[in-house]
Amino acid sequence: MIDLDVAVPEPVSPQRWRPSRWTRAAGAGALLLTLGAAAPADHRSPGVRETAHVDGAFLLTESTLYTVGSGDRPEIVAQPLQTGGVAWRHPVNSADAAPLLGLVGSMLLVSMGLETVVLDTATGEELLRTPDSSYAVVAGDKLLVTSEDGDLSLVDPAAPRDALWTVPGAAPTAEVDPAGRWVLSMAAGGMAVVRSMADGRELTRRNLAESTDTALTVAPIVGDLVLLIRPRGLSAYRLPDLTPLWRVPGTGAHQAVSCGDLICLTGMNGMTALDPASGRMVWTAPEYLSFEPLGSNAQSVVIDPVSGQVVEAGVPAARGLAITQDSRVNEIDLSSGWTVRELGQGGVAGPWTLRISTEGVVVTEAATGELRGVLQNAVPSFCSTAGRFLACPDAAGGHTVWEIGS
Numbered sequence: 532m533i534d535l536d537v538a539v540p541e542p543v544s545p546q547r548w549r550p551s552r553w554t555r556a557a558g559a560g561a562l563l564l565t566l567g568a569a570a571p572a573d574h575r576s577p578g579v580r581e582t583a584h585v586d587g588a589f590l591l592t593e594s595t596l597y598t599v600g601s602g603d604r605p606e607i608v609a610q611p612l613q614t615g616g617v618a619w620r621h622p623v624n625s626a627d628a629a630p631l632l633g634l635v636g637s638m639l640l641v642s643m644g645l646e647t648v649v650l651d652t653a654t655g656e657e658l659l660r661t662p663d664s665s666y667a668v669v670a671g672d673k674l675l676v677t678s679e680d681g682d683l684s685l686v687d688p689a690a691p692r693d694a695l696w697t698v699p700g701a702a703p704t705a706e707v708d709p710a711g712r713w714v715l716s717m718a719a720g721g722m723a724v725v726r727s728m729a730d731g732r733e734l735t736r737r738n739l740a741e742s743t744d745t746a747l748t749v750a751p752i753v754g755d756l757v758l759l760i761r762p763r764g765l766s767a768y769r770l771p772d773l774t775p776l777w778r779v780p781g782t783g784a785h786q787a788v789s790c791g792d793l794i795c796l797t798g799m800n801g802m803t804a805l806d807p808a809s810g811r812m813v814w815t816a817p818e819y820l821s822f823e824p825l826g827s828n829a830q831s832v833v834i835d836p837v838s839g840q841v842v843e844a845g846v847p848a849a850r851g852l853a854i855t856q857d858s859r860v861n862e863i864d865l866s867s868g869w870t871v872r873e874l875g876q877g878g879v880a881g882p883w884t885l886r887i888s889t890e891g892v893v894v895t896e897a898a899t900g901e902l903r904g905v906l907q908n909a910v911p912s913f914c915s916t917a918g919r920f921l922a923c924p925d926a927a928g929g930h931t932v933w934e935i936g937s
Contacts, residue, residue, distance in 0.1 A: 579894070579904030582612055583932040585922070590632035590639070593918030595652070596932060597639060599623075599630050607632075607641060609655060612920060612932070619655035623648065636672030638688045649674070649688040659691035670707040670728070675714065677705060683716065685731065696731035708752045713771050715757060723757075725771045737773045739766075753794055756807060758787045765796065767810060777810035790824060791849030791865035797821055802853060804868065814868030818855045823879045824865070825850040825898055852879045852897055860884050862897070872900070880923070881916030883935065885909075894921070894935060903935050 583596055590597040594616040600606045607621045607630070623630055623641060633640040638658060639650040647667040649659040661667055661676055668675040673695070674686045683705055684694040705716040707728060714731075717723040721740025726733050739759060752758075756776070757768040764780035765787065782803065784796035793804040793813055801817035849865045852874070860879055862872040874895075877886035883903060886893040892906040906923065909931060914923040925931045 579906060579936065580934045581931055582920070582934050583610065584925070584927075584929055585932065586929040588630055588632055589922070589930065590634070591915050591917040591920055591922050591932065592634070592652075593920070596920075597632055597652075599632070605630070607639070607650065607655070609652070612934070617653050621650055621655040621657065633669065635669050635674060635688055638672075640667070640669065640674075642667070647674075647676075649691070659686065659688045666704065668705055668707070670714070671711050675705045675707065683714075683731070685714075685728070698726065698731050698733075706752060708770060709754070715752065715770070723773060725773060734771045735773050739768070739773070753787065753789045754807065756794075758794070760784055760787065765810075767807075779805065779810045779812075790822070790851060793865060795822065795851075795865070804865065813866075816853065816863075816868055819853040820856055822851045822853040822863070823881075825852060825862070850898075852884065854879060860886075874900075878911040878914065880911075880914035880921055883916070883921065885911035885914065885923070887911060892923070904933075906931075906933060909933075 585596070585598050588599040594611065594613055596610045596612055596616075598608045598610065600608045600620070605623055607623055609617050609619045611618050623643065624646075631642040633642070634652075635649060637652055639652045641648040641650060647659075647661040647665065648657060650657055659674070665679060666677040668677075670685065672687075674688055676684045676686050676694075678684070681700045682697055684697040686694050705714050707714055711728055713734070714726045714728050715723060716726070717739070720738070722736070722738050724733060725735040741761070752770070755770045757770060757773065759766045759768065760782075764778055765782045765784055766778045767776045768774060769776055782796050782798065783800035784798040784803075786797045788795055790804065792807075794807050796803045796805065797820065801815065802819035802822060803815040804813045805811065806813055850871065851863055851865045853861050853863050855861065857876070858878070859876050860874040861870045862874060863870055874884050874897075875886045877884060877892070879885070879897065882897055883894050884897045885906075886895065888905075890905050892909045892911045894903040894906060895901060896903060908926045910924040910926070912924070914921060916922070919935050920932055921935055922930045922932045
């Protein structure tokens with residue numbers, strides 16, 4: 532029997548950190564100076580160009596747009612976006628389900644219900660087709676394929692004929708840690724198995740289910756931690772031996788991801804940051820629904836609204852863009868929860884913030900606040916990015932792909 536009642540250090544009282552009056556004024560001034568609604572039109576869109584319109588599923592890369600063509604004979608279409616992009620067409624059988632597109636190294640993963648096809652991104656040549664009723668998971672530049680019988684195999688799509696290893700009847704699903712060292716699989720009853728990514732060798736087997744569990748959800752592996760979301764809280768286990776480390780009750784979390792040196796939970800209780808070593812609550816923000824990390828090298832800039840001079844720049848701390856319930860975007864310090872800048876109402880897409888204005892959707896560089904342009908007839912939600920390209924839903928029900936200049 533596993534004792535998960537590991538003592539968690541007493542958390543600090545949750546506090547809501549808000550910017551000082553000066554920070555608020557500076558942030559507002561920065562927005563006004565940058566986005567100025569009355570600015571002349573030739574300065575509002577210094578480098579925005581519409582490049583394509585898409586209906587249906589698509590995948591955006593830095594040089595090529597991959598789409599699912601409709602019609603009597605559906606096909607995957609590669610459309611170049613710039614010099615170096617490729618152009619080809621490959622027919623697919625998608626009668627059962629609309630294809631979903633993803634990348635596996637330099638290969639295109641086409642998931643069609645119970646079948647997965649892997650194509651060469653440069654030529655469209657078919658490299659691998661998994662058997663019916665199989666399930667494929669991206670593992671770096673490899674694929675973990677679970678067959679209908681539960682056999683787990685590691686496959687190199689570039690040489691798919693012989694699996695690198697196969698384990699009979701392993702589990703219905705599998706997940707790989709971020710460093711690509713271990714494979715975690717868990718059966719419906721809660722039996723978890725950790726295997727070596729290199730050769731499939733079993734390292735640990737442990738039942739993680741509890742009598743009170745009605746549903747178990749494995750969150751993405753964060754560092755060396757397996758995070759198990761339970762109806763009554765969150766449990767952490769160490770890889771690869773699955774040693775129980777700590778449990779936090781009543782988090783209401785739907786998602787758990789790495790954020791700087793902490794673990795950030797989002798869910799019905801907003802956003803909460805935990806210390807991964809102990810599970811101790813570091814800060815909480817009930818108004819935040821989601822966030823996007825800016826990375827450890829984010830450059831934050833604050834402009835004095837009176838002088839127009841930069842008064843803070845090059846802050847090396849981990850930063851993120853948090854989205855509130857009323858669709859406002861704030862840049863926050865992930866280590867403390869402090870609001871660094873209030874960026875207004877809109878959304879986040881990769882390195883850019885998207886702000887709704889009377890002129891359209893204003894695109895600014897999230898790290899610096901620098902204006903990139905104004906999009907027309909765009910919806911600033913569920914957008915995707917790759918390099919300098921941005922794809923957002925449009926009023927016609929599809930997606931428009933924009934090239935954002937530097």
